[in-house]
Amino acid sequence: MTALLEVEGLSKRFTGRRSFADMLARRPAPVVRALEDVSLDIRRGETLGIVGESGCGKSTLARCLVHLHNADAGTIRLDGLPMEGMDSAAREKFSRRVQMVFQDPYGSLNPRMTVGQTLAEVLAVHRIVPPAQIAARVDELLDLVHLPRDAAARYPYEFSGGQRQRIGIARALAMQPDVIIADEPVSALDVSVQAQVVNLFLELQSRLGLTLVFITHDLRLVRHLTHRVAVMYLGRIVELGPTEQLFDAPRHPYTQALLRAVPQLTPGRRSDEAAVMGELPSPLNPPTGCAFHPRCPLAQARCSVERPEMREVGWPVACHFA
Amino acid sequence: MTRRIPLLLGLLIVGFLALCAVVPQWLAPYDPLVFDFMALQAPPSPAHLFGTDQFGRDVLSRTISAAGIDLMIAFCGVVFPLLIGAAIGLITGWYGGWIDAVFGRLMDLVATFPFLVLVITFVAVLGPGLVNMFIALACVGWVSYARLMRGEVLVQKSADYVAAARVLGYSPARIVLRHILPNAVRPVLAFAVTDMALVILLGSSLGYLGMGAQPPMPEWGVLIADGKNFMTTAPWISLAPGVMIVLAGLGFSLAGDGLSDLLDVKR
Amino acid sequence: MSGPLLDVRGLTVTFNARHGLVHAVDGLSFAVGAGEVLGIVGESGSGKSVSLRAVMRLLGANAQVSGQALWQGEDIFAMSPERLRALRGGQVAMVFQEPMSALNPVLPIGQQIDEVLVAHTAMDPAARRKRAEELLGLVGIAAARTRLAQFPHEFSGGMRQRAMIAISIAASPKLLLADEPTTALDVTIQDQILKLLLRLVGDLGMGLVLVTHDLGVVAQTCDRVAVMYAGRLCEAGGVADVFAHPHHAYTHALLGSMPGTGAARQPLTPIPGQPPKVDAFVAGCAFAPRCAFAEARCSTERPPLLGSPHAAACFATARLAV
Numbered sequence: 001m002t003a004l005l006e007v008e009g010l011s012k013r014f015t016g017r018r019s020f021a022d023m024l025a026r027r028p029a030p031v032v033r034a035l036e037d038v039s040l041d042i043r044r045g046e047t048l049g050i051v052g053e054s055g056c057g058k059s060t061l062a063r064c065l066v067h068l069h070n071a072d073a074g075t076i077r078l079d080g081l082p083m084e085g086m087d088s089a090a091r092e093k094f095s096r097r098v099q100m101v102f103q104d105p106y107g108s109l110n111p112r113m114t115v116g117q118t119l120a121e122v123l124a125v126h127r128i129v130p131p132a133q134i135a136a137r138v139d140e141l142l143d144l145v146h147l148p149r150d151a152a153a154r155y156p157y158e159f160s161g162g163q164r165q166r167i168g169i170a171r172a173l174a175m176q177p178d179v180i181i182a183d184e185p186v187s188a189l190d191v192s193v194q195a196q197v198v199n200l201f202l203e204l205q206s207r208l209g210l211t212l213v214f215i216t217h218d219l220r221l222v223r224h225l226t227h228r229v230a231v232m233y234l235g236r237i238v239e240l241g242p243t244e245q246l247f248d249a250p251r252h253p254y255t256q257a258l259l260r261a262v263p264q265l266t267p268g269r270r271s272d273e274a275a276v277m278g279e280l281p282s283p284l285n286p287p288t289g290c291a292f293h294p295r296c297p298l299a300q301a302r303c304s305v306e307r308p309e310m311r312e313v314g315w316p317v318a319c320h321f322a
Numbered sequence: 323m324t325r326r327i328p329l330l331l332g333l334l335i336v337g338f339l340a341l342c343a344v345v346p347q348w349l350a351p352y353d354p355l356v357f358d359f360m361a362l363q364a365p366p367s368p369a370h371l372f373g374t375d376q377f378g379r380d381v382l383s384r385t386i387s388a389a390g391i392d393l394m395i396a397f398c399g400v401v402f403p404l405l406i407g408a409a410i411g412l413i414t415g416w417y418g419g420w421i422d423a424v425f426g427r428l429m430d431l432v433a434t435f436p437f438l439v440l441v442i443t444f445v446a447v448l449g450p451g452l453v454n455m456f457i458a459l460a461c462v463g464w465v466s467y468a469r470l471m472r473g474e475v476l477v478q479k480s481a482d483y484v485a486a487a488r489v490l491g492y493s494p495a496r497i498v499l500r501h502i503l504p505n506a507v508r509p510v511l512a513f514a515v516t517d518m519a520l521v522i523l524l525g526s527s528l529g530y531l532g533m534g535a536q537p538p539m540p541e542w543g544v545l546i547a548d549g550k551n552f553m554t555t556a557p558w559i560s561l562a563p564g565v566m567i568v569l570a571g572l573g574f575s576l577a578g579d580g581l582s583d584l585l586d587v588k589r
Numbered sequence: 590m591s592g593p594l595l596d597v598r599g600l601t602v603t604f605n606a607r608h609g610l611v612h613a614v615d616g617l618s619f620a621v622g623a624g625e626v627l628g629i630v631g632e633s634g635s636g637k638s639v640s641l642r643a644v645m646r647l648l649g650a651n652a653q654v655s656g657q658a659l660w661q662g663e664d665i666f667a668m669s670p671e672r673l674r675a676l677r678g679g680q681v682a683m684v685f686q687e688p689m690s691a692l693n694p695v696l697p698i699g700q701q702i703d704e705v706l707v708a709h710t711a712m713d714p715a716a717r718r719k720r721a722e723e724l725l726g727l728v729g730i731a732a733a734r735t736r737l738a739q740f741p742h743e744f745s746g747g748m749r750q751r752a753m754i755a756i757s758i759a760a761s762p763k764l765l766l767a768d769e770p771t772t773a774l775d776v777t778i779q780d781q782i783l784k785l786l787l788r789l790v791g792d793l794g795m796g797l798v799l800v801t802h803d804l805g806v807v808a809q810t811c812d813r814v815a816v817m818y819a820g821r822l823c824e825a826g827g828v829a830d831v832f833a834h835p836h837h838a839y840t841h842a843l844l845g846s847m848p849g850t851g852a853a854r855q856p857l858t859p860i861p862g863q864p865p866k867v868d869a870f871v872a873g874c875a876f877a878p879r880c881a882f883a884e885a886r887c888s889t890e891r892p893p894l895l896g897s898p899h900a901a902a903c904f905a906t907a908r909l910a911v
Contacts, residue, residue: 047854053775053776053777053778054775063485066489067488067489068485068488068489092491095489095490095491096491099489099490100485100486100489102482102485102486103482104482107481107482107483108481108482108483108485108486109483109486110483110487110501110505111483111505112504112505113501121492121500122490125490125491125492125496126490126491160863162863163863168486171486171490175490190632190633190863190864191632191802191803191804191843191846192632192842192843192846192859192860192864192879193859193860193863193864194846195846195847195848195857195858195859195860196859196860196861198848198857198859199856199857199859202854202855202856203856217775217776218848219776220805220847220848220849221848223848223849223853224848224849224851224853224854224857225848225853225854227854243853244853257777258776258777260780261776261777261779261780262776262780262805263779263780263783263803263805263806263808263809263810264805264808264809265804265805265808265832265844265847265849265850266808266832267808267809267828267829267832267833268808268809268829271784272784272787272788272791273784274777274780274781274784274785275777275780276777276780276781277781279745279747279748279778280745280747280775280777280778
């Protein structure tokens with residue numbers, strides 16, 4: 001498998017508002033380091049999972065991939081062509097090929113447009129099909145996501161969360177993308193509805209040969225759905241490996257803790273001990289060295305000073321002692 | 323359904339006023355301009371429900387025929403501030419940055435003065451008359467529309483459907499005009515209807531003070547001013563236009579509030 | 590053990606909504622004893638949270654509550670206001686999903702603990718102070734002395750939930766009602782809080798009712814489980830029993846739709862359709878329209894709750910095992 005989308009050394013910082021107290025104390029404005037030197041490649045046809053807890057940068061990474069954010073440093077390449085320095089036509093082509101499905105099925109659709117208008121707009125603006133064929137293509141898209149064709153005449157508020165998420169997927173598919181970035185696409189849905197949407201992703205991937213980037217905090221889902229998984233902690237990837245092996249034998253102490261912390265579906269209490277102690281550190285003020293060292297059971301003096309580089313331990317892991 | 327009653331009442335009143343404005347001859351019992359020297363300053367009676375003025379003109383007929391001017395004042399006094407304010411709110415909310423900062427300070431500056439005082443100042447500088455009054459209203463009134471619009475744009479801008487539109491590669495003009503504007507404009511329009519009540523009051527106040535509509539143009543404020551010299555002997559001359567002003571204010575307020583409730587439900 | 594602490598029988602809650610009656614809870618029965626953890630699991634709108642609030646008489650005037658909630662034999666719904674006040678916070682305490690809104694933002698944590706102690710104990714100020722420090726230690730908040738003087742916004746999400754738990758156990762209640770206590774938290778923090786709750790149950794001999802939508806949380810923390818759907822109790826029993834041999838078609842389908850039960854990257858077995866709206870009266874089983882096992886009588890006749898200790902209200906129980 002070849003890399004379709006490559007990310008190299010991506011960094012993104014958000015500068016907060018400098019408060020009056022900051023000015024008095026001559027402090028600079030607070031800076032959130034959302035992404036720090038993130039590199040990964042996304043292979044054609046695969047499903048890559050990106051997991052981590054709040055503040056790990058997974059959503060920022062997703063938004064950088066579709067250019068909702070401009071990264072401060074680093075490059076994103078599609079088919080080996082770097083995004084930077086593209087002219088607007090090339091950029092538009094890029095944006096066509098990488099689409100996004102959002103988390104919130106209620107906020108991600110324009111409430112004043114019917115489903116048909118929403119889909120037709122995509123087709124018309126980008127001249128994806130001739131005007132005469134737009135209506136037929138809208139029907140096809142609705143078929144593709146298993147919505148009735150009369151959905152086109154209705155407004156988003158007439159649909160349930162799961163159905164809206166299908167509309168969002170149809171809208172992304174209207175662009176005929178190669179890659180779909182799905183940012184927590186089922187976490188806002190009812191448990192009994194999630195499986196429907198997960199199946200839709202699986203089906204669309206095999207039918208259309210889509211490449212999927214699945215961002216979620218649901219590790220059970222990642223294990224089921226993805227080929228490879230990247231584990232993020234505080235703006236960095238700490239481990240990136242094939243899903244099955246990684247879940248069976250996680251290398252990074254954080255991954256180990258994360259997997260232990262997920263409540264399994266098989267009944268029985270394993271221990272009264274929590275998988276990992278301590279809080280998630282603030283991305284405003286990340287720990288020195290390895291960001292996980294204050295919570296890590298294996299941490300040594302070295303971990304608080306020297307940041308571990310990614311190294312191959314069967315797959316890339318950023319830990320001195322993995 | 324019971325929640326809709328204020329809205330229906332408001333629309334009923336506004337509809338009645340509109341009827342007065344469009345076809346006053348159907349509703350007015352007399353020609354508003356014909357003098358009747360047989361009935362000078364006649365008190366209210368079955369023949370003249372609201373009495374007659376010092377020239378024997380039927381007060382009710384004059385009040386009804388003034389509705390057109392007053393509705394025109396309400397409309398023009400709102401539309402220009404609305405258009406200017408909404409455009410500024412849309413631009414500042416969408417772009418932010420220095421343009422937002424500049425207009426933000428300007429809005430703060432305008433808002434520090436009492437509304438009426440500022441309008442009167444503008445009219446005093448420009449000279450009395452309806453057109454100058456509209457210019458003055460536009461210069462002062464845009465601020466509330468711009469603020470409302472800017473706030474709505476900021477809310478809509480952070481919604482995921484706007485992010486989705488950007489990922490879909492839509493142009494900023496399309497995103498602003500086709501996606502944000504239709505969602506942001508509804509509360510502004512509802513406010514505009516409520517605002518018409520205030521503008522009618524303001525227009526009649528300025529008419530009364532001789533700074534707005536000029537006599538002999540029939541306008542409620544002007545009509546009240548006509549009757550002010552006879553307030554002790556023939557108070558009914560000012561009564562009918564006064565009642566109409568109250569009625570119009572009530573009608574537009576109810577309609578505006580009802581509309582904003584109605585629009586809220588669908589969100 | 591002399592009978593359950595809390596014994597809820599035939600709890601029914603209806604709301605007067607604009608468009609008619611909403612049957613939020615319909616004939617729910619459950620019991621919980623000392624040292625026992627009962628999970629109430631269901632999707633949004635299943636009535637699980639409303640039930641807890643109804644038991645504590647926290648619902649507004651537009652709710653009509655019937656049935657019985659026996660606190661050590663005494664009906665909570667018939668209690669005098671004084672008796673109810675002594676019960677709430679003193680013997681039964683509640684932990685909410687969103688600690689930020691359940692805590693008073695303008696009072697320091699120490700004072701919020703103190704209020705409970707003033708209301709429910711006869712301690713003098715020095716003893717209350719000592720008890721407050723002890724409580725923070727008990728819930729795993731370090732540097733108790735400084736933390737007591739801090740406000741909720743100075744706490745992280747996990748720490749706020751710990752503080753909330755400290756407040757609720759301040760008067761040594763016999764029963765803790767926890768309404769989705771970890772839903773707003775990250776996985777590793779959720780794990781910590783659940784383990785903390787379990788330790789408290791073990792050390793203090795409290796009973797715990799844990800309302801959640803996460804079957805994994807139930808599997809890992811509860812002794813018994815009550816499954817709710819559309820305001821009704823579907824199934825109740827020991828966790829191991831229910832997970833291994835569900836007797837209700839809904840539980841069966843829900844467990845079957847979870848990722849991780851089948852082979853990786855294979856389609857899940859979804860539950861078709863949407864959860865029902867509770868504003869329409871359902872004559873038969875509420876799950877019938879989505880049920881793969883439904884027969885004709887399921888949509889007309891309401892299945893009775895049968896079996897003990899593993900009870901289920903389903904006509905298809907016998908066919909599920911096959």
